[in-house]
Amino acid sequence: MTAPVGTFCLVLHSHLPWLAHHGRWPVGEEWLYQSWAHSYLPVVDVLERLAAEGRRDLVALGVTPVLAAQLDDPYSLRGVHDWIGGWLLRAHEAAARLPELGAHEHRAATTALELFERRWRHGASPVLRGLSDAGAVELLGGPATHPFAPLLEPPVRAFALATGLADARLRLGATPAGIWAPECGYAPGMEREYADAGVARFLVDGPAVRGDTAFARPVGDSGVLAFARDLDVTYRVWSPRAGYPGGRDYRDFHTYDHPSGLKPARVTGRSVPPHEKAPYDPARAAAAVERDAADFVSVVRDRLVRLYEQHGRPALTVAAFDTELFGHWWHEGPAWLEAVLRALPDAGVRVTTPAGAVEHGLVGEAVELPPSSWGSGKDWRVWAGVEDLVALNARVQKALLSVPAGGPARDPLRDALAQEALLALSSDWAFMVTKDSAAGYARDRAHAHAARVDELAALLHASRRAAAEHRVREWPAHPFGHVDARDLRP
Template identity: 60%
Template structure:
């Protein structure tokens, strides 16, 4: 390739809350099984098929990494994939011609997924993901344990969660990632100091945090820690709060089900049409639309890079970042689009690389102050600190205070399984997912129940210790660890 017009980095953020033993349907464990089969496994196959280095930057939160290594989750996922095959076989007995065609499609997809799962994933996801990183195919991003909204945490607890998350990556992959996906791209001035101390070299923010000047990465003032910002002009072409490619007519409609089988049988057709008026889904038409949209995206990225180079007088950078689950789960044809984009961008003269690769290519601007920000609504903290979740914010503050004071009062030089489980339950209660789900009214009741459950378990463990009931506290901690035990290495003495 001749001199590229600029650099493109795709960053995928792979996250779900801790879900084993926490409900199944309509919310709970099923989310993991759907995300793996529809998205995560398919995206990994796309990345591997490209057979080249520096394909993209892949964020895997410690929670997802733990679930993909959790024996219970893997057993249940195996069963779920097998049931997917059975549902497809049952659908084949239906008389409608378009459902027979769909049954064949789903049977083939389930069979391929089952073969891949049994040959590579069945005994843990860490070897698969670690190989992608060690081969140089992707750059892995880590993050703090349980995905808390860091700006709202006491500094001591924020540093602890980050340390636990990075230690988790070392345990699973043999190294700590150089970069993190800061949960919700949440930032407040001062967090960079904890990143320096933890050895974090780079993290993600949203474009408005740098007033849209996303053509380069920026060291945070006074440090070598580098902030990369999403280019929203390009990112929103795919997926935004209002529009994006997945809404095109030929794509498989996410919201319409054949309830007897659980499969999605129709295409989008029209955004305002009732389900019964939508056309049967045609995989070939969906694939053709994905190819056309890939061409459009490649052209947009190239045009953006040329424009930025003209504006700034040098090769520039575009970072597009999405939840991994967009590709395959929310947007069925997303992995096909992804494969086409990652093949065609280099052909169009665009350097495709990782965040680390972008730094190696010289896309580093001057030091910059980063304001308080997030990638949520308003690009501020309102999703996690707004009126709708004021009670959760107050409860979270109590959980953090109870954890820290209990560790201070009962911590010793010896490791304490009660305090370890107390810290685990506190981090589970402080997950950013619960406030997000309440603010967005997405399974809000489930979110409130999960947050309250873990907060209550923090209180119960602490109360037993303060009452002098050490043996009862140890028994309860052991029982909770069976259900809520993602991080065996978590050591409350780090607090």
């Protein structure tokens, strides 16, 4: 058997903020159910079918604790089941006007309904645990509610990570050794916090290592490894100007048949207005999947050949994406993903996970990382530039840290305070404001959680526990039942 030219790691990051019980349309629960039906179900189906063929070490799959909580929650499970049923009805209603679109959506909704009822009725955790136990994926963890960690106070940062790792242990039976650092955010010194928490590896963006992404790199003398995203490979897919999802034959995400809410058009052209776009053609899209999968495999192989020539030994390339790209944003993404994972080994490329890359010795020299992220500018501007939310987050942390610990037993009120603070500190709110994506919803959510923190902290300082208990009972449901504020050590 010919030795592989190099190694490819695909990392998928699955994340949504806590949306259950916080509005329905156009964001809120609708966002959760769309992503679940269009991305999580088909992507996991691809991985399960490949695993059933005996394929191992396919991807590193991150599911943030706050998303995992929603994918296991009985309320959300009922909600997505109803949503898929509604999708099927919308396909039937559209069939009289748009028969080909109606038939395509009927098949897609029927498949999703069958997958959900056969595999997901008891939540995501049994499904994910099965993939992990089969050796098909490496499951990644992370901080509880996906905060931008570099801007947190160290005690809050450690608490958020400990809470997230504990959640993964409860759901999956083991503590992940690898994490997706939210937004790939890094500040010098965080590697030591990772080591203290038992984290052995994490993701950064390529510019954090000045583009030298060919190997995992120990950070300082911590022993913790940074895996850097190879932008030359990743942007072949995820480039707003030239990425595959913008190809003319793929389904257009932004064009709607408004009576049904379905998407009837193909991209056609980047400058073509919605009313002039051509109808979606599944056969043309399938041919585009085959063409673009072959192109990506060629890109990966060529990249690894050049790295081998540069370093004199087989090297690594890491492509990392949001899971929601595959199916939700890019309708054909799951089919493309399956085609790529099947074709890479035949092209002489080893496919593995970050854990597998370490086993194969793909570790380079130690590196000192600068402050960084995978956002605009590769710095912190997305999350540090929204001044009102930065000030709000500072206030939330101050209030959280100001409430003294009680006795040795858990205090449900202090636990509730900690949970509400974690929700307020989600990185999503600043991102949505900066990108002007449902900015009003994001600001409302951040301020609502912060107001609850302020109110509860004030009641606890005043020793008004009965009033505090009454207020907490009135709050919307929380994602976690295990947040233990005793782990917060100022």
